[in-house]
Amino acid sequence: MRPLSLSAIVLTLFLALPGVAPLAAQLPPYGGAHEFVEDLAQRREATARALGADTVLILWSAPRRVYSADTDYEYRQESNLLYLTGFDEPDTALVLVPGPEGHREFLFVRAKDPFEELWNGPIPSIEEVSARTGIEQVFPQDGTEAFDAFFRGWLGEADETDASQAARAGRSVAPRPGTPVRLMVLGGPPVDLDDVRQREWVTALAGRRPQTTIADARPILQRLRRVKTPYEQRVMRRSVEIAAEAHIEGMKVTRPGRWEYEVEAAIEAHFLRSGAMSWGYPSIVGSGPNATVLHYVKSTRQMQDGELLLVDAGASFQGLTGDVTRTWPVNGRFSPEQRDIYEIVLAALEAGIAAAVPGGTVTAITDAVREQLWRGLLRIGLVVDTDSARNRRAQLDLWFPHGPVHGIGIDVHEPVGELTPGVTFVVEPGIYVRPERLALLGDDPELAAIADRIRPAVARYAGIGVRIEDSLLMTPAGPEIMSAKAPKTVEAIEAIVGTGP
Structure with missing residues (x-):
């Protein structure tokens, strides 16, 4: 002893x-x-x-x-x-x-x-x-x-x-x-x-x-700090579990005519009830056009029928913070266009998690996520095929303007490095269709021609923003999805949204 x-x-x-x-x-x-x-x-x-x-x-x-x-x-x-x-x-x-x-x-x-x-x-x-x-x-x-x-x-x-x-x-x-x-x-x-x-x-x-x-x-x-001790891993699991449960509470109270802040209140009330004395970062609760704003934190808009709600919220439990994002329909049913975008992002998340292996790299995850997003966007016409790596990157960056991986821990954004067992990190693909971003393709004749070709698809999917983010713990056997309790399939989400008081 x-x-x-x-x-x-x-x-x-x-x-x-x-x-x-x-x-x-x-x-x-x-x-x-x-x-x-x-x-x-x-x-x-x-x-x-x-x-x-x-x-x-x-x-x-x-x-x-x-x-x-x-x-x-x-x-x-x-x-x-x-x-x-x-x-x-x-x-x-x-x-x-x-x-x-x-x-x-x-x-x-x-x-x-x-x-x-x-x-x-x-x-x-x-x-x-x-x-x-x-x-x-x-x-x-x-x-x-x-x-x-x-x-x-x-x-x-x-x-x-x-x-x-x-x-x-x-x-x-x-x-x-x-x-x-x-x-x-x-x-x-x-x-x-x-x-x-x-x-x-x-x-x-x-x-x-x-x-x-x-x-x-x-x-x-x-x-x-990058590699969490066994004790930290236990606390991190609970922190992320609280956040995942809070997302379910947010889904339950969502319905047309309610306000973003009502969803935020349900989420953060669950944090406190569970012993997480604060959020790990200001909660993002963005409906309709606000779902296309990466760090929207005002929560002051009334949610409308037919819109999506993007929620990015994590609890600080005993000083450790996870990072969880889910996107769901305000009325409880995805429209065909919303489902198109959602399933592309979900496939990219799954590809990124599959690319995360012990001893692996952030680059491998990033490449897997971007490749899957490219394929999905190509299928629905939001990008067009090209032999130019520059033009391909420019198109994808229109709708996916951020990296898909970062570390988590005491700070919500921490370095990752090699995916050693004990490292905690997120995979977070997203698509944000803001038509004004077409202007970023500039005056280059080739890129201008691409903009003209994808404009009809941009009009069809305009205003849709989807991000899905899981918090992961790398183990010797591979990544453990700590946020698995938060629903992310279309069917699971539609079964929960609006079922609360």
Whole structure:
């Protein structure tokens, strides 16, 4: 039997106290708090190994963002910090220091503040933070004083008279004089003033110690996050299952004369009833012409008889998000033209899933999807045959203007790479017939002639938008369709739409 870590013992004792319920910043982790904490520890250990010796990883929490005046948006943690700590509180920083005898980890958090807690709820104690994250060295602070003291100790600027626990912790992992050290932080263009200030701080820190450089930690973290742990796979399955069930609820309440927002309300109510405390991305609920808008999020149109409704909605459950899209007829029956487009897209989805194999590539899926779409569009006259690869690509891009594959996880759009077992991803073909896109073929005589030839078919299918998207988990045996519960055959959809209250 594997011995319990100190953090696991603290967690067990804490939850055993009379009147202590599971920690409430998120619902109890799927599979139990102990299993979640152990998984977080394994993620940090894998990160330390990937970083290598003589590095220091520094991650900051996301800032609070103002919605209006003195009202903030619902808080969303920075994804990489969430991946390594599971901690969803603002004003947090993680320092991870790999070493020859194992890594050391330090977490800096908000100190308890009765006034803040009166208005916004409890701030976790040091014991609660350790229980939730598995990190034993936690330093509360009112501002950045503990964080600053830690790095004074790390730099050797805090002498032995500095009684700060944080300074002593910094001294305990200080590099040997003359040793080259890399400070690992998130790279890429800064997105807000907090990013700018943090980078200025890191630059100044590196300037205070010879042979200290700054490197981007993002590629390493992306590579680690790409392959989900067995624990993450379980949570992801449930997240996608919730989304699939929500699509069924949306189908049930759809009927002519109702509004898009009524369908959105049914979907997102199911998220909450199922323990998914928010959506993973703003829900797309687009009827009629709105189904041809890739990221339509207003949900303000009244649905009409004879139209399609395209819904792209995913739940965030325990920090993990799937991505599911279904398209269905508002009145419960596909018209011949709608069915033509729908069955082409469904065939492309099935071809893409069939092309997904362990160790395979995104390119193979993309090629399979595009080839199947081309064949279907050729059959109904929305493209014409040509020996020119350029002209073929230009035609297909009119009606299918996006890629069919992306990764999913903590973020709804993540890198995919090789389809290693444990990778979670989507396949999402679509066709969006917007007649004005014919103008994109330009003045080239050959392309102009093609536009004239396909114009009658464009008029016939104008305004139809269909996307079908499944969330998948690659296993050693092939892709597991996590969103299989959401109906996608014509017959299954027509049997459900409009059957609810």
